[in-house]
Amino acid sequence: MTLEEKVITIIMEQLDVTREECNLEASFIDDLGADSLDLVELIMEMEENFGIEIADNELEKIRTIQNAIDFLRSKGIK
Amino acid sequence: MKRRVVVTGLGAITPLGNSVQETWAGVCASRSGIGPITKFNTAGFATRIAGELKNFDPLIFINKKEARRIDDFIIYALAAAHMAMADAALSVEEAFAERTGVMIGSAIGGLSTIHKCIEEVIQKGPNRISPFTVPAILANLAAGHVSIRFGAKGPIGCPVMACAAGTNGIGDAFRAIAHGYADVMIAGGVDAAISPLCIAGFNAMRAISVRNEHPEKASRPFDRQRDGFVIGEGCGIVILEELSFARRRGARVYGEVAGFGSTSDAFHMAAPPPGHAGAARCMKAALGDAGMTPAEIDYINAHGTSTPLNDEYEVQAIKTVFGEHAYRLAVSSTKSMTGHMLGAAGGVEAIFAVKALEDGIIPPTINLDNPGDGCDLDFVPHQARKRAVRAAMSNTFGFGGVNAVLIFKKFRD
Numbered sequence: 001m002t003l004e005e006k007v008i009t010i011i012m013e014q015l016d017v018t019r020e021e022c023n024l025e026a027s028f029i030d031d032l033g034a035d036s037l038d039l040v041e042l043i044m045e046m047e048e049n050f051g052i053e054i055a056d057n058e059l060e061k062i063r064t065i066q067n068a069i070d071f072l073r074s075k076g077i078k
Numbered sequence: 079m080k081r082r083v084v085v086t087g088l089g090a091i092t093p094l095g096n097s098v099q100e101t102w103a104g105v106c107a108s109r110s111g112i113g114p115i116t117k118f119n120t121a122g123f124a125t126r127i128a129g130e131l132k133n134f135d136p137l138i139f140i141n142k143k144e145a146r147r148i149d150d151f152i153i154y155a156l157a158a159a160h161m162a163m164a165d166a167a168l169s170v171e172e173a174f175a176e177r178t179g180v181m182i183g184s185a186i187g188g189l190s191t192i193h194k195c196i197e198e199v200i201q202k203g204p205n206r207i208s209p210f211t212v213p214a215i216l217a218n219l220a221a222g223h224v225s226i227r228f229g230a231k232g233p234i235g236c237p238v239m240a241c242a243a244g245t246n247g248i249g250d251a252f253r254a255i256a257h258g259y260a261d262v263m264i265a266g267g268v269d270a271a272i273s274p275l276c277i278a279g280f281n282a283m284r285a286i287s288v289r290n291e292h293p294e295k296a297s298r299p300f301d302r303q304r305d306g307f308v309i310g311e312g313c314g315i316v317i318l319e320e321l322s323f324a325r326r327r328g329a330r331v332y333g334e335v336a337g338f339g340s341t342s343d344a345f346h347m348a349a350p351p352p353g354h355a356g357a358a359r360c361m362k363a364a365l366g367d368a369g370m371t372p373a374e375i376d377y378i379n380a381h382g383t384s385t386p387l388n389d390e391y392e393v394q395a396i397k398t399v400f401g402e403h404a405y406r407l408a409v410s411s412t413k414s415m416t417g418h419m420l421g422a423a424g425g426v427e428a429i430f431a432v433k434a435l436e437d438g439i440i441p442p443t444i445n446l447d448n449p450g451d452g453c454d455l456d457f458v459p460h461q462a463r464k465r466a467v468r469a470a471m472s473n474t475f476g477f478g479g480v481n482a483v484l485i486f487k488k489f490r491d
Contacts (some may be wrong), residue, residue, distance in 0.1 A: 034219035038143075040209040048206075 024066040086329040087166025087317030089158040092131030105441040110294035123443035127293040129417030147210035149188030155220035158313035166317040176260040179232035181251040183243030185421035186271040187217030240476025244424025249338035253413030266315035266425030298445035299382035299411035300453040307383040310417030314425025336485040337368025343479030354391035358398040360481035377470040384410025410458040424474040431470035
């Protein structure tokens with residue numbers, strides 16, 4: 001599974017959205033119906049899955065699916 | 079001048095069924111909803127039986143994401159409220175949203191979530207806890223989610239009143255309408271507390287039955303062999319409306335809320351006083367509130383927990399209040415079939431009282447083979463009975479010495 005596929009699978013499960021809704025530019029809050037607590041839980045799930053820690057100040061940069069993928073790549077995740 | 083309040087919608091999920099229809103058919107057919115606990119491994123527990131919901135599908139009422147972020151007790155309340163609103167053919171419109179309120183009691187709140195999250199804190203440390211932990215636990219979030227779902231912007235509350243919570247929910251809602259604070263109330267009680275902590279805790283108090291080999295025989299109110307209550311889970315919700323409001327929208331009326339009583343024993347944190355004076359005062363208070371005489375009550379849905387103390391003392395209290403009429407009215411404990419749903423009991427049993435008025439059927443007390451000492455009233459043993467009911471009383475009492483009693487009567491213009 002590619003990183004993109006892994007991330008989208010987690011998002012579909014956490015936010016109860018379909019594959020079709022998960023285009024890379026989709027915003028978690030504006031397009032996928034997440035609130036701030038959903039985002040915290042989503043980030044925790046990614047931390048758990050990829051074995052990393054994401055600081056609160058880094059959270060602000062993760063607004064879209066592409067942001068999340070770019071961030072994970074910057075942490076060396078493939 | 080108090081305004082008249084009528085019941086226009088009913089919704090329930092119980093160990094006997096996932097609707098009022100199934101549940102009512104179950105109690106009228108003397109069916110037991112008690113069985114082995116399947117929610118967790120009961121090895122080592124003195125009690126291994128309970129009244130669990132059967133084949134309940136939360137995804138009929140909420141989506142997967144919501145289901146994960148709220149405790150079962152909130153899901154049950156959303157399900158029962160949804161059915162009650164549909165039964166009343168009611169949707170909250172902007173014009174009366176601020177006059178529509180929610181009052182849903184719970185004894186325990188999100189106990190299963192508390193248990194799970196404590197384990198997570200211990201195993202994974204303090205930084206791995208779901209951000210939904212706190213709002214999943216708080217007892218008032220059943221009322222909160224129902225208010226969000228249906229757009230009810232009026233008074234809101236959650237009486238945390240142990241095993242009387244559901245009755246207090248409906249009683250407080252009744253008062254809110256009667257005294258002009260609201261025109262419509264979504265009211266009742268809920269609990270989903272079949273969890274290791276709860277079973278172990280009640281076992282430590284020696285409060286629950288250990289008749290594990292015969293689950294369907296374990297809840298036996300007023301019987302000589304009773305050995306404690308059987309914990310159940312579920313939710314009962316009623317829609318209450320001010321009479322003229324209900325009339326204007328052409329609502330079907332099940333019955334009228336006649337009166338509500340609330341008293342405290344001021345005696346002991348768990349045990350009732352001999353003679354159950356607090357319960358007797360509470361029944362009198364409800365009769366006084368209703369402006370009714372004892373002789374006008376045809377049926378009492380008893381608290382009837384199947385504990386040695388409650389059942390004997392409740393009978394004494396009924397005799398104190400009703401005198402000779404105590405032997406003429408019918409008294410039954412539907413907990414013999416549903417188990418004791420804690421905060422949900424008052425909600426569901428209020429629905430039974432209303433259905434008894436509507437159908438002229440009194441649900442039975444099952445497993446009453448040999449009445450215990452002092453238990454000599456007409457408990458409608460084993461089989462439901464046809465009998466016209468003009469007015470029905472619903473008794474609930476709880477830890478803390480709380481007592482709550484509702485009276486429903488047939489609606490007449």
